Amino acid sequence: MSQAKLIALAAVVFLSCTQVTYAKTFCKPSNTTCWPNSTEIDALKQSLGPSINRQLKWTNSSQPRVTAVPINSASDQPLYGLSQNASLDPVYVRSQVDLGNTCFQPDASRYISTFCLASVRNYPYEGWTPAFVVWPVNASQVQIAVKFARKHNLCISVAGTGHDFLNRHSCADGVLIRTALLKDAVWDLTDTKGFGNADGNVKFGAGLVFSEVHKSAADNNRYVSSGWATTVGIIGWSIGGGHGPFSPGKGLGVDNILEVDIVLNSGELVTANSMQNSDLWWAIRGGGGSNWGVITAITIKAYKIPTGGFSFWQASWQGTFCNASLSQLDSFVDIYQNWTLTLNNQFGGLTFISPSFTNKTSDCLGTWSIYMSYVFQGPSTNANLTQFTTALTNAIKPTTSSTTSYANWWLLVQNKALEPIWPFAYLTPSSDYIGGLPSVLVSREVMSNGKWAAYAKARIRECLTRKNDNGCTRHEMYQDITGNVGSPQDQQVSISEGFRSAIVHYLVAYQDSTQIKALYSLGNNSYFSESAYTMDGFAERYWGSNYQRLQEIKAKYDPESDFACTHCVIGATASSDGITQFASYYLVLTLMSILISLF
Structure with missing residues (x-):
């Protein structure tokens, strides 16, 4: 040619x-042609049933959590107790006073109104303030809210629990739809719907959190693939990828999605699965939240509890930056790196390495600690569990080590420490920090060739030179994805190829623009729900x-x-x-x- x-x-x-x-x-308050007037707002409130009980209240530790809990909330109540003793309103409307203030400043001058409490969620950065917060109780009411937004040309954002680190639940002057009240759970233990999962399936409402999910599962002699935190919602976790203790054996959150009910921008409620709206189903299996519509329910795979239940192994190590102790830390990093390569799909766990600058000569200027917890799908007497844990603890003797058995996962979850949400800017980008929770998905190859260990040891040593958060940050290794020996590899998902094959989700917060290049050299992909706030080439990385x-x-x-x-x-x-x-x-x-x- x-x-x-x-x-x-x-x-x-x-x-x-x-x-x-x-x-x-989108429409702005100054545009009276499209902006809803008081009569239209009142009509919206009435259409959503103002007399319906919309209470979100946590009773006690014997009962599941009902949604996320903001930091320092009295009695661990959601929304700082807004609905502890009374029902929520169906709609909260921002006032001029709200518009002139910023909610939840972490000091004595903070401004908190009823509107603030109704919209509370994690780390609201720029453009966080909606004009309307809607609390639907069913899919029909979600449709009403979406049609209201479309009629008045308002942007739409969605939040369930509020566990979002990257501000994806915000659109300024728009409609924030809260799905925390959609609480249905329908179990199909014999797979009458024909999804093909031998142990059955369950349809969960979009408002359920993992505390509720695991209680419901235990009541049905089942468990589901899930995250670690008890108040994380089933929807956001599932569609962003979803890593957790059972993922190496039972798949990521995206792998377990059989079907979703979703309200589209037209207000139409549709079902998406492998046979119906299959392109949308594929996109939702990894495409991330607040993006495709408002998911009102999700159907996922269920699993019979393994014989002997579950075993929860914990171990910890401590040391200083003195030469001998630092050498021990280096040895641990090398041993851990090789150890991860041997684990099969019965194991899922996390490891945190926390360096700290103390400026005390007796501590050689700093200390370090290591915490590990791994879940084994089986009894504590299983030879595989003993073999793999002793392989690590015999190499470097831990400070503490224990194994606890649970007949079902709810027995552990009900007493698990709360992970609160922070309704003020905490991981915000700054002049020397890219913000969020920078992460990289590390492949088996990178763990095998020593590149990860070399990076980790060098980055830990920055604690002594930088002496601040950018140096003394925690290293979080989540071996709870699908890179273990024998892990499932579902290909009908929209996550990156790197996520599919990675063995560790590696998170190192407090990165500046120079440091992030070294982290990203370990892999081309990051996890949608836990990653940097400032990210060049986000489409490729996700x-x-x-x-x-x-x-x-x-x-x-x-x-x-x-x-x-x-x-x-x-x-x-x-x-x-x-x-x-x-x-x-x-x-x-x-x-x-x-x-x-x-x-």
Whole structure:
């Protein structure tokens, strides 16, 4: 082909693939043409049944948690006790006073109103304040809320529990739909719906948290793949990837999604599974939350409790930065790295290494501690458990070590320490910190060749040179994904290829723009729900080669990006804050380069 023809072909491809439009401009309070008036707001409240009981109250430790609990909330009540003694309103409307203040400043001058309490959630950064907070009790009421937003051209965000580190539950001046009251649980232990999972399935309402989920599962002699924290919601965890103690054996959250009921931006309630709206089902299995619509229910796989129940192994080590003790830490890192490669799919766990600068000569300027906890799907007498734990503890003697057996997972969960949400900026980006929870998915190859151990040891030593959070930060290794020997490898998911094959989800907070390059050298992908707030190339890091298909599905089901959020799939448009989507340009420019290189 001649050079002229190649250039012409490249130009045609470029023009046909770059029809990039911009997201619509949403209505603002100053626009009386579209902004809802008091009569319309009252009509919305009445349509949602103001007399319906909407109480979120935690009774006591023998009962499951009902949703997330904000930091320093009296008696561990949700929403700082807003609905402890009375029902929630169906709709909370922001006032002019609310607009002129910022909720939950961590000092004596903080401003807290009823509207603030109704919208409380994790780390609200920029653009956090909605105009309306809606509390539906069923899917029909979610439809009403979505149609209200569409009628008045308002952006829509979704929050269940509020356990979101990356501000994906925010859209300024829009409608925040809280799904925490959708609490149904329907068990199908004999798989009458024909999903093909031998132990059955369960349909959970979008408002259920893992505390409630595990209690319900235990009551039915079952367990489900889940996260670690008790008040994390089933929806956000599942669709963002979902790592946890059972994932190496039973799959990630995305692997376990059989079906979802979801309200689209049109207000239509649809079902998505492998046979019906299968493209949307695939996208939801890894495409992330606050992006596709409002999920009202999710059907996931159930599993019979293993013979002998579950075993929970914990161990800890402590030391200083003195030469001999630091050498012991180095040895642990090397041994741990090789140990992870041997574990099979019965094990799922986490390891935290915490260095600390003390400035005490007797401590050689610093100390370190290690905490490990691993779950084994089987009894404590199982030879596999003994073999693998002693392989580590015999190499380096721990300070503490114990194994506890549980007949079902609820018995552990009901007494597990609470992980509160922080309703004020805590992991916010700054001049020397990229924000969020920077992470990388580490492959078996990187663990095998020693690259991870070399990075970890060097980064830990920065504690002595930086003497601040950017140096003395905790290293969190989650070996609770699907890289263990024999782990399932479901391919009908939209997570990145790197997530699918990784052995450890590695999280090291407090990274600056220089440090993050070294972390990212360990792998090309990060976990959607726990990652840096500031991230170049987020589409590639989250979804890899799946991103283009995700864009197409986003454009099909939400063409105007009524559901938009930070670093989410935004199709071939701009996000509502005006950030242009360049992914299609990258594809075209790559193709042009290939064509021209043929000369």
